[in-house]
Amino acid sequence: MFRSLWLLIGLASLALGIAGVVLPLLPTTPFVLLAAYCFARSSPRLHDWLLGHRLFGPLIANWQRHRAISPRAKLLALLSMAGVLGLSVAMGAPQRVILIQALILPATALFIATRPNGPRKPLT
Structure with missing residues (x-):
């Protein structure tokens, strides 16, 4: 029973995370991280798929190993938040x-900006 509950929460979280890609103020990353957590407890196949995903996989792995957000992901998140606020003002919301x-956005931006960057990649 609990496995089914974890699976349902994971699927709902993943759906919200995907919706957050296009909807302002709906965060993507926390929902994708929650989905990974739920899938780890319910479906090894979905967990492996999510970790192997070309977009979400590296972000999840960096968070799981280091509680870190890459500088590129931070920049994209901060620019997106600023863009949403600017667009809201421009459209007369x-x-x-x-x-x-x-x-909300500055508090979220502060949280994102203060997370570690993660390990440095070796120079080759």
Whole structure:
């Protein structure tokens, strides 16, 4: 029973993570990390697929091994957050929406910016 519950939570988390790629204020990374955690407890096949995914796999592995976010992923996340806020202002979003973004996005950006970068790749 618990295995099925972990699987359902993992699938829902992965769906939210994928939706977060295109929806502002819906984070991708935490949902993908939660999906990996759930799949590790429910479906070795889905866990291996997620870890082997060309986009999500390296991010998950870096987080699991080092609790780190790569500088490139940090930059993309920070630019995306700034872009969402700028787009909201430019499109004339309601003030409450802009206020919520102005409160949440800097806190999220601070968390992301203060995570370690992970191991350096050896020079070859």
